[in-house]
Amino acid sequence: TKATASVRIAHESIMAAAHSVAREHMQGRVAAPAARPDFEYDEALSWADLVEQGLARHLRITNAEIDAMFQGTRWAYSDPVAQADPEGLYLDLWLVDVTPPAIARAALDQSTIDQMTRFRGVAPTDEFLLLIDAGRHGLVSDTFVRNTSPDQVKAEQGGFPIALRDADFLVDLAPGVPEGTAMILRTDRRLGFNPAEPFTLIVEAVREHGFITPEIGRVELELEHQTDERFFLREKVITPLPPWLEALYNRQLDLVMLALGLAALVWALGARMNRFAGWRYFTPARLLILAVMTGFVGFWGQGQLSIVTPLGVLRTALESGSFLFLLYDPFSLMVWAAALLGFVLWGRGLFCGWLCPFGALQEFAHHLGRALRLPQIEPSAAWDKRLKSLKYVALVGLVGLVAFAPQHVDTAAEIEPFKTAITVFFWREWYFVAYAIFWLALGMVLFKGFCRYLCPLGAVMAVGGLLRGRDWIARRAECGSPCQLCRVKCAYGAIEKSGKIAYSECFQCLDCVAIHDDENRCVPLVLAARKAGRPAHTAATPANVTLPQQAPI
Template identity: 65%
Template sequence: MRAQLAFFVLLALAVIAGPQVFAEPLTRAELERHLPQPYTLGDPQNDKGVYKLINIGGIDAGYAFETEPLAPLPGFSGAPINMLVLLDPDGVFLDVRLIEQNEPIFVSGLGEAALRRFLEQYAGRSITSSLVVGSPYGAESGGSSLVYLDGVTKATASVRIAHESIMGAALAVSREKMQGLSLDPPAYPDPAHEEPLTWDDLVAQRLATRLVVTNAEVDAAFAGTLWEDDDPEARADPDGVYLDLWVVDIGPPSIARAVLDDDGFAELQRFLQISPNDEPLLLIESARHGLVGPEFVRNTAPDWISAEQGGFPVALRDADLIFDLAPDVPEGIAMILRTDRRLGFDPIRDWMLRLQAVRRHGVFQPQSGSIEFSINHATDDRFFLRPQAAAATPPWLSALRDRQTDMILLAALLAGLVGVLFFRMNQLAGTRLFTPIRLSVLALVIGFVGWWGQGQLSIVTVLGSLRATVDGGSFAFLLYDPFSLLIWAVAILGFVLWGRGLFCGWLCPFGAMQEFAHHAGRILRLPRLEPTGRWDLRLKSIKYVLLAGMIATAVLAPGQVDAVAEIEPFKTAITTLFIRDWYYVAYAAFWLAAGMLHFKGFCRYVCPLGAVMAIGGLVRGRDWIARRPDCGNPCQLCRVKCNYGAIGKTGEIRYSECFQCLDCVTIHNDDRQCVPLVLAKRPPRREPFKAASAKDMAS
């Protein structure tokens, strides 16, 4: 207990005494070392490290800047990924180069080469394009306006942070140095504005705008191309309507009530409560064009539809809402798209919606071609309010939605596990199937939580949070991995209910792998090696010493944090599935092999995250393992059976070392194992009969 309190004091002193380091731009000389030929730096443009970019002959080539001072989104090490961006005067990326990063997956997992290859994709791309990290749905993205950047397997969250940093910094420079973007914060619907409106009112006031395209107009647009004869229906009926589109911004409640029925309006309001920064846009198409292609997937960006405002793209995404229209609204295919106002969309400024008409030529390997039709729309400012300043909110919501299914399954698993352990722990420990049940849960943790969900918690997150605290930075990097964040939340809840045992005993994928290794050792009848009680206590202090060293490293030499974090074999065994350099694989394999001879030695003696969990367990609110006066004196059965050495000779539970395996709970409640219960079941001992002696009779 005293050792753990000492580490709390050490952590507090580290946070207080650590240097307050904020993101400062590199010096001109430092930045020039990263510049590719033939560029040089010109005059500085501001105090955030933005320079004019000069080409051969002194020609103005655009701008050069770092991402960290302009868009300091922290990565999983707690520090931003810093990149050099070269942007031409038209907003086209000339180059993006890595300056510095400490992302654990790239430091010693996949290597920096994977990140550098990802950054090479930006050259030639425009910030006016809808750049998306990922892959298009379906076999062909024909006609889609989205520009896809190939992500990095097992590092999706990290490259998304890099992408958001690049785009955030580039748009910041564009807004300041280039024409086309409004610097005013975007307006948002006024919830207090009430106005009775009908569909006819919306049309008359241009709150609903219409685009009609005939078959003849489509044919004329494709004339002279490979696809001019690939729409027989248009050729047969030139006066027929090909596209009949209505566009309505339904963010303002008064407008939404005019176009949606009561249930649809209520569904929209529920959506806006969850996503208050999204502007919903209603599209209704009643002709033969439709709104999306056959490869479209709900809750993704529409493949045939794009938008722009002020020359810059507007990110659109299906809101995935089910609704019906009001009776007087034109019938047709309807969908609600959403766009995030925080990314610059201003609903009261004129914006343009584009729809692609896509044709395919050929049968076996068709070639796709497209043309665009556009319609301008703006909503009257009486429905909106404009904030004084835009709140800088990290783009965490898409990360959460991208893992929606995983999050639901994980939440169900965690809720079920916590519920059973809290309300039915004794029944669970008492069932004869307890061991198969426990091993099934641990197998699920390895497969789903670890390998699939990449939810292995790590000391890196703790040190990254410490570094963010010391540097005065943001903790937003935690939101980019909502899957792990949910496990953290439940682990912290477990501190109060059980101490460290919930995570270390049930939710740690590498801990589960060690437990399976132990069972394999028993099946193979390998010898079991156990230190004496005194040495067991000494060895358990190692993890606290390692934790202290890592805290000191995070404060005094933050650049070495990722190197010392390799004490954990988690990245090798879980994140990369043993696909790493041989010495990392050998290190992880050593601990698993050792687990066959010695029960979970890494967890008990070395794991710095386990030390953090043990310290956090000091907030445990109760002694949840029942004890009897006979426990420890004379009964020693639970102590002997405890694989973790978490029970003292006097019978007390050392909760800082308890992994919640429930073995002692099973013994305590079993009248066939617990010695005091076994003795209590025995009938009272009767004294044997003795014949009275003559002396006794005389007396």
């Protein structure tokens, strides 16, 4: 029935997959795809051509020869027919792979070919083997049931058995083909059979000794066969790329765009820093860059760096594992590379001030709060210093979890709202969303509170910034004494009262760089201009920054 056929096909599909996995494990390699018949290939062939070209293989065993094979065993004289007619044929076997259409037409009648065609519509991966025996062996025993595996015929290829099953066809042979007992066996190519490779058909010669509980003796008769390559097509073997290389290939356009953007930013902050900081359109340009970082690097590229990565590196080092996992996200890895370069050139500022998508969101929240004229929270210098230590406490706590309770690290890493805000676009449980929104809302009245006070990744960046090889922000002798303008203007509290830059807290906003080079805002430059008798159009000065009066001449 159709139901029975469906169950059988499902069973064979499952077995095909299981056999494939077993072969791969036993051989230690992934098997190449089996050849499949080229049904478009056509060639005029006759039975004589099949024999001449080795496409029809023949095995002939006489009674005397089979007797000789059993000599020396208790079954040596168990076949009176063989002893009575030594020259008679025990096995006169022909073997042909009739799946290719050109070969099938030379060996089979059209009615049998039609049966194969219909069957192939249900089982397209089956290969059909024609067996013809004109001897007295008969290929199967008296108890054989059609549409099952033959009990006296089997096959092997490459040291592995081939699953054979009777196709249950009424076989009519083409004119000129030797007469005999004919049957067509089928095997599924998915089970590992490759019709273009050599295989061995094994026919068992069976004898019995005794009457009540006879002992069974067997001799295997082997016939080698291989069908010519021209009748088959071979699938191209596609070697899968390593996961890291596949990730690199899949994101090549994003990586090129990111590399160009990072190169331009590093160039602007390096070779052109002073001119860039003093540009009249610097603030709009900075906001545009932060918008690109939020949209392209954050939401699109998923390049928001996280404390999870350095913690994963630490855990891998403690467990002597492989760091290959870092290559699976080449986009984030490129952002990490830029951050590491920033350590050497500027400290933490390149990432925290320019490359962090969540930091950019907080800065946008700050500008929104100012536009709405919300009152701003400005902690005192003492409280600012205390609060900044919290991020190091958070970092030490996470490192401790890696060492002593690694199963809780992922949960504790949720101290970062990055995953909620950037990775999953606020599509999480309400408490995660509320936590992320809290920090953004707080950013409207407290400038970048999370970045400055609690971010464990910021603590890592600050520690990494110790690799900085220079003090890249120019200072004057008057900075800090008496001038306090840059300190007052620094929203990050990264300038000490003495005028010294605390690079571990510097986000590279370049406000102090712009003031330093501005003759209308830098107090020492304004005084120098007055002393030289040049007019200085000074900008508005904070109430706690006083310009000394020039002494009368």
